[in-house]
Amino acid sequence: MKTSPFQSEDHFLEAISARFPNAHPHMTVGRGDDCAVLACPETMVMTCDMFVENVHFRRAYFSPQDAGHKALAVNLSDIAAMGAKPVGFCLGLAGPPDTPAACWEGVLDGMAELANRTGIPLVGGDLNACSSMVISITVWGEPGESGRLFQRRMCHPGDVLFVVGELGLAAVGLSRLESEGPACVKNWPEAVAAHLRPEAKLAQGLELSGFRGVRGLMDVSDGLARDLPRFLPEGLGAELSIPEDMLHAEVIRHAHATGRDPAELAVIGGEDYALLGACHRTLFLELYGRMPDMWPIGQAVQGQGITINGRPLLSRGFDHFG
């Protein structure tokens, strides 16, 4: 009953071996046995996310390389949000049996470029036939030198809420790609890149873990409007202040072109893979000078509500559920 999208399992294993080194200090016995053997730190963080054709990506405008890159990048973004350093990952791949080998090789190329640049070994891989392309990744990491890991729901009233990265830019890219196809890259280069090739904020997450006054960090993947309520502790709300000039020029241009409020567009967003954090005001001023893509979005306050530029935030974020 089994079929493989590659010509043979050996072909798949060769394609893996050609791209992902099978020796690494973390991996004392590499791929090729029933399990790999890992040398592990005492504390690890772990997460898993699937990346599914026509749910998370469309082949109409994602190259195989883009899909392979993004499938890993969105998982690494969860490691970044813990303030951790990635250590290794496993990959389950599935797709139609008539998928050309070059397409699978492209997926592996995009993923290997990011994995090798990040310095993490591929510990296990599995390839199967399936009616849609599915890229299933489990990734794990370890705390940085400080030993600290971030959690949500830890901020205090009066804390500055900040973001590392752009809000709304990937959503503009998605919107333009869906309506205009890949040619829109000419007019929306950074929005398209933000959607197709997000980069996890690993260095920034690790740097922030060195500061005791940073009270919580999370990955903004469903849009700030949906993710902020998951970040705030019970009983706290937020006053957001997002002036237009803090947003990316392509976000502003898209908002104006479509008659929308740029700040609202930014907070609805979706797939930003930015980091949302909180810290004491004094620390914020220190950090703000150090981290070029960090910016303040408001403050945590007593109470339940969230306001944006003085108005109640009614928008929902990116809706997973149709």
Added chain:
Amino acid sequence: MKTSPFQSEDHFLEAISARFPNAHPHMTVGRGDDCAVLACPETMVMTCDMFVENVHFRRAYFSPQDAGHKALAVNLSDIAAMGAKPVGFCLGLAGPPDTPAACWEGVLDGMAELANRTGIPLVGGDLNACSSMVISITVWGEPGESGRLFQRRMCHPGDVLFVVGELGLAAVGLSRLESEGPACVKNWPEAVAAHLRPEAKLAQGLELSGFRGVRGLMDVSDGLARDLPRFLPEGLGAELSIPEDMLHAEVIRHAHATGRDPAELAVIGGEDYALLGACHRTLFLELYGRMPDMWPIGQAVQGQGITINGRPLLSRGFDHFG
């Protein structure tokens, strides 16, 4: 672009929480943040396998509970083959948006029964829409008290080759289920159970890890005929001796009913999830008395070939590639 097969992500998370405890000594921060936080042993083994509808299972005769059970069991079998003890796992689930919630709940029920009986926590879970049902599992474990882990290709000429578990029984179950549907369970109860509800040989793998003279262990998942060449070191072959009376009565009955040689049927097999091992003759006699489902299948010899009951083994195992 995202849709979830459950009504909402909250519904999925509730279904997970109701079945999989979110507190465990291995998991110092449970599910619900960007990552879980794990307290890890120094050495871990890790593997990942997908379980895909119409490739690994058919809904016509797999209940959702069977699918959930088997998806985890086949991964645990890789842990057993290392002589290790399972520690935790992550789950990626995908399926058609019109899948009834009761079906997903059944998958989770079958998986939770096995996970909870095995004592391993679910560390991360992700649910997505996909045209087929896909269950993607990453599982990890730690060495037992001896600290030993098994690898393949370690046996010596003259070593006894042994199997723990049945050969060919699951293949008989598959064959009968495909031709007769679920009603065949009446005449082929153990073959059907072997196909739908395999159990990883975890206790046996761990027990074997306590014996220095056991030289290698592996999971027989593609049939002995395909897996044995992966087990033997370069330059070694095997002389197999598989008398009919070592095989399960349902294997013998199916072979006779279909005019096939029972031993050949057993070694072609497929999805046995038995363990294949090797050890010195003296140790074998000691072990044979201890482990009721262990039996000798022959010996490793100098040279390339594999013979079965004196004839060259021509059969291939279960073919992944159609």
